[in-house]
Amino acid sequence: MNGDGDTAGPSVRRLSEWNADDLRALAAEYGTPLYVDDLERVRANHARLAGAFPDAEVLFAVKANAGRHVLRALRDAGAGAECASAGELARALDAGFAAGEIHYTAVNPPAEDLDYAVDVAAAHPALTVTAGARDTVERLAERGFAGRFCLRVHPGVGAGHSESVSTGKDAKFGVPADEASEVLNTAADHGFDVVGLHAHAGSGITNDQLDDHERVVSTLADVARETTHNLEFVDVGGGFGVPYRESEDPLDLAAVAERTRDALTDVDATLTIEPGRYLVADAGVLLTEVNTVKRVSGSVIAGADAGMTTLVRPAMYGSYHPIRSLADDDRATEEVSVVGPVCESTDVLGEARALPAPERGDLLAVGNAGAYGVEMASNYNSRPRPAVVALDDGPELVRRRETLADVTHAEDTAHTYPDP
Ligand SMILES: Cc1ncc(COP(=O)(O)O)c(C=O)c1O
Numbered sequence: 001m002n003g004d005g006d007t008a009g010p011s012v013r014r015l016s017e018w019n020a021d022d023l024r025a026l027a028a029e030y031g032t033p034l035y036v037d038d039l040e041r042v043r044a045n046h047a048r049l050a051g052a053f054p055d056a057e058v059l060f061a062v063k064a065n066a067g068r069h070v071l072r073a074l075r076d077a078g079a080g081a082e083c084a085s086a087g088e089l090a091r092a093l094d095a096g097f098a099a100g101e102i103h104y105t106a107v108n109p110p111a112e113d114l115d116y117a118v119d120v121a122a123a124h125p126a127l128t129v130t131a132g133a134r135d136t137v138e139r140l141a142e143r144g145f146a147g148r149f150c151l152r153v154h155p156g157v158g159a160g161h162s163e164s165v166s167t168g169k170d171a172k173f174g175v176p177a178d179e180a181s182e183v184l185n186t187a188a189d190h191g192f193d194v195v196g197l198h199a200h201a202g203s204g205i206t207n208d209q210l211d212d213h214e215r216v217v218s219t220l221a222d223v224a225r226e227t228t229h230n231l232e233f234v235d236v237g238g239g240f241g242v243p244y245r246e247s248e249d250p251l252d253l254a255a256v257a258e259r260t261r262d263a264l265t266d267v268d269a270t271l272t273i274e275p276g277r278y279l280v281a282d283a284g285v286l287l288t289e290v291n292t293v294k295r296v297s298g299s300v301i302a303g304a305d306a307g308m309t310t311l312v313r314p315a316m317y318g319s320y321h322p323i324r325s326l327a328d329d330d331r332a333t334e335e336v337s338v339v340g341p342v343c344e345s346t347d348v349l350g351e352a353r354a355l356p357a358p359e360r361g362d363l364l365a366v367g368n369a370g371a372y373g374v375e376m377a378s379n380y381n382s383r384p385r386p387a388v389v390a391l392d393d394g395p396e397l398v399r400r401r402e403t404l405a406d407v408t409h410a411e412d413t414a415h416t417y418p419d420p
């Protein structure tokens with residue numbers, strides 16, 4: 001469905017490029033709301049990124065989309081995995097990543113997470129564990145950790161699509177840069193094998209934030225030059241943004257790569273990057289059906305079966321996702337607000353969108369849904385989470401639609417719900 005034969009493909013895949021007949025057929029077969037992930041596009045995004053950073057190790061930030069289909073496609077393409085929790089670590093191992101291709105990045109990790117990561121590291125010494133606090137170093141030592149250790153640095157510079165996703169400044173992540181050398185020494189004194197440095201400025205970095213990116217990398221480079229430990233890699237994080245609006249330009253990857261290289265001059269260590277969004281965002285669409293149309297105070301409202309429990313980014317960050325109607329486009333265009341079925345006023349997927357006058361039964365496609373889409377779906381309002389179909393040789397249902405029993409299964413396994 002990608003529509004291009006080039007392995008790396010064009011750097012932007014717009015929502016308009018998805019084949020409407022194919023999407024309608026998927027909705028008819030699997031129902032809505034439905035996430036669709038195109039693995040060919042995931043591979044093309046990886047190829048483009050790896051091409052721009054030929055000497056770098058690319059780790060996929062699993063938090064963006066932890067589906068096994070995505071993990072396997074990226075593993076087969078040669079990526080590693082960056083995991084933010086024991087659950088993601090388990091998923092990466094299950095998908096077939098070798099321990100040496102995985103970084104576990106602990107953020108105030110619950111005890112169970114550390115227990116699991118330390119067990120994995122003991123069984124598979126090639127695993128890298130990244131910590132961003134002195135307490136995490138001590139908690140690893142208490143558990144007898146003696147494996148590959150990377151320190152997350154708080155660079156003091158943030159970036160990203162909004163304050164909510166900026167991690168590099170005034171945020172909970174990492175050890176202040178001026179304390180990093182000392183914490184690395186502590187880690188080595190505990191018997192850890194110090195192998196790397198890490199920082200991540202934030203998520204959704206755009207072309208006008210490349211100065212910030214370079215400052216973050218420079219901060220890491222300064223620590224790398226200062227420490228006496230022999231570093232294998234410097235991990236400059238992910239955060240590479242993608243266009244969400246038609247008017248936005250793609251990220252200039254060549255410029256990002258050049259600025260990164262420049263900042264790392266004289267640092268004798270492999271460059272590691274850990275993108276999530278860039279690899280999967282435009283590989284995914286969300287399909288949703290309109291079930292209610294009303295006009296309120298002059299505004300047209302299309303109520304759909306997907307909302308903030310399906311795709312939370314608009315409600316959570318005010319994020320824009322393109323929306324396209326798959327209905328006949330010979331209707332007049334109206335300004336439409338697309339809202340969901342959740343009992344919250346912020347349950348909006350898109351406001352004032354120019355769409356063909358909506359009718360009950362219309363199918364809508366929401367673009368750039370492959371990153372932080374199904375991954376952030378919730379059961380709020382006791383709403384089952386949606387199904388996911390992967391496109392590769394053909395469509396495959398890789399995550400079935402949840403049922404009410406799935407929503408409540410952790411509460412009382414003996415309980416049965418009344419028949420309708
Ligand atoms: C430590 C870390 N690495 C990688 C990522 C991936 O970010 P993105 O999906 O923007 O590439 C994140 C998310 O912001 C992160 O916190």
Ligand SMILES: N[C@@H](CCCC[NH3+])C(=O)O
Binds near residue numbers: 203204313372
């Ligand atoms: N979840 C965020 C990005 C990742 C933040 C992780 N540090 C988003 O949807 O934009």
